[in-house]
Amino acid sequence: MTNVRIGVMYDRDWAPEGLPGFARQAEALGVDDLWVVEDLGWSGGVSAAAVALGATERVRVGIGIAPAPLRSPALLAMELATLARVFPGRLVAGIGHGVPEWMAQVGAAARSPLALLEETITSVRALLHGDRVELAGREVRLDGVRLVHPPAEVPPVVAGVVRPRSLALSARVADGTVITEGHGPVDVENTRALTAKGGGASDHTLTVFAFACVGDDPDEVARALHPHTEAHGAWLGRPQDEVFTVSGTAAQAAERIGALAAAGADTVVLRISGAEPLGQLRAVLGAVGQRRGPEGQ
Numbered sequence: 001m002t003n004v005r006i007g008v009m010y011d012r013d014w015a016p017e018g019l020p021g022f023a024r025q026a027e028a029l030g031v032d033d034l035w036v037v038e039d040l041g042w043s044g045g046v047s048a049a050a051v052a053l054g055a056t057e058r059v060r061v062g063i064g065i066a067p068a069p070l071r072s073p074a075l076l077a078m079e080l081a082t083l084a085r086v087f088p089g090r091l092v093a094g095i096g097h098g099v100p101e102w103m104a105q106v107g108a109a110a111r112s113p114l115a116l117l118e119e120t121i122t123s124v125r126a127l128l129h130g131d132r133v134e135l136a137g138r139e140v141r142l143d144g145v146r147l148v149h150p151p152a153e154v155p156p157v158v159a160g161v162v163r164p165r166s167l168a169l170s171a172r173v174a175d176g177t178v179i180t181e182g183h184g185p186v187d188v189e190n191t192r193a194l195t196a197k198g199g200g201a202s203d204h205t206l207t208v209f210a211f212a213c214v215g216d217d218p219d220e221v222a223r224a225l226h227p228h229t230e231a232h233g234a235w236l237g238r239p240q241d242e243v244f245t246v247s248g249t250a251a252q253a254a255e256r257i258g259a260l261a262a263a264g265a266d267t268v269v270l271r272i273s274g275a276e277p278l279g280q281l282r283a284v285l286g287a288v289g290q291r292r293g294p295e296g297q
Contacts, residue, residue, distance in 0.1 A: 004261035006288060007033030007062065007269035008281055009209065010052070012042040019048060020055035022278070027059040029282050033092075035062040035209075035269050040070075040102035045094075046079045053087040060090050062269070064178060064209070065160030067098025068120040069108040074145050076120075077127035084128070084151035092207075094178050095121055096160030114169060115139050121157055121173045128154045158207065164194055171198030176205030181271055182232040183208060184244030185263035192264035205266045212246040212270040214253045214280040221247050224274035246270055246284070254287035 008031050010019055023034050034052050038045030045063040052061045066076060080093050097117055103109045110116040119140035126133050130150035135142045159170035160178040170177045171194070179191055188208060195204055211232070213224045225245055233240040246256045246268070257268050272280050 004257065004265060005032040005060075005267040006257065006285060007031060007035055007060075007207075007267055008277075009035045009037065009064070009269050009271040010048070011271060011277075012037040012039050016043050016048065016051070019051050023052045023055045023059065023061075025278050026281060027056045029278065030285055031059060031281065033060045033062055033267060033269060035064045037064060038066050040067075040099070040105065046076075046083070049091065050083060053083060053090060058090075060092060061087075062092035062158075062178075062207070063094045064269070065094040065096035067103065067108075068095055068117050069098050069103045069110050069113075070106070071095075071120065073120045073123040073140055074127065074142060077124045077147060080124070080155060080157075081128055081147050081149060081151050084153060084155045085149060088151065088153040091155040092176075093124070093155050093157045094160050095124065095157060095174075096178075097166065110139055112138050114165060117159065117161075117166070118169050118173055121159060125154075125157050125173075125175075128157070156205065158205065167191060167194040168198030171195035171200030171204060174204075176207060176266075178207040178209065180232075181209045181211045181228070182236050182238075182243040182245075183210075184242075185259045187244070188260055188263035188265050206264055207267040207269060208260050208265040209269045209271055210244065210246045210256075210260070212253065212272045212280070212284070213274045214247065214250050214272075214283050215274065216249055218248070221274070228271075228273060250283035250287035253284050254290070257284070257288060 036048035045066050049061050049063050083091050097113045116139035119137040132146040133142045156175035158176035159174040211228050213221045215221050229240050229243040233243045246253045260268050
């Protein structure tokens, strides 16, 4: 199997107070990444990342995804810099457009979502690098802002995007791209092609979120995944049975992770459904380790 980072998502529907224990147990199982979610009405991404980082010692924590319309770039950079200084090398900052309907709910709909995302990512990255930022953009205005305590180790800023113009933007201004659940190997290959065409650097990373359910009973696995694949299929505009999942037995799940990695994914983040998510994670990591072989190849 191509070497790939394996992450797990702390699902937005799980209670926030369960995050520290879950993070510690996931780290003990050997997972590479833990990703937290920022969706309107659920938990705050920066605070959840702080909780997860504080509860662990090694695991990398990703924020997936902070909506640009809800965030002042200066304040977001300040928050990220604080985490990056306290937990160097262990943070990934995801920024995206935000769900348009949710942004409208809070009066934060952008006039130009593409301009807002580009200006937010550009200014946040510059601030994290210690630059003094002057920007009079279409959506963002910063008048000589500089961080007093920029991080010595700047965290990667990645864009959570899907459509071609946004993927091109990510390639141009972000350190990596995150694509949502439901996208399979063909989608990953297409995303890689679009980011390369958009001028993405050779080290531009690709993180893929994936619905996951692992078990020996196919009917039980299908029942657990059904509400997610049904809703996401409608959102993606594809039949439910074409929504990609990391599912089946542990060996089958490992094969599906391998297919995403072979298509160009650097990190696969599992959004686990069904009973005993940590038990499922243990089974997947064991199967992935077996496929890699004794030397991780």
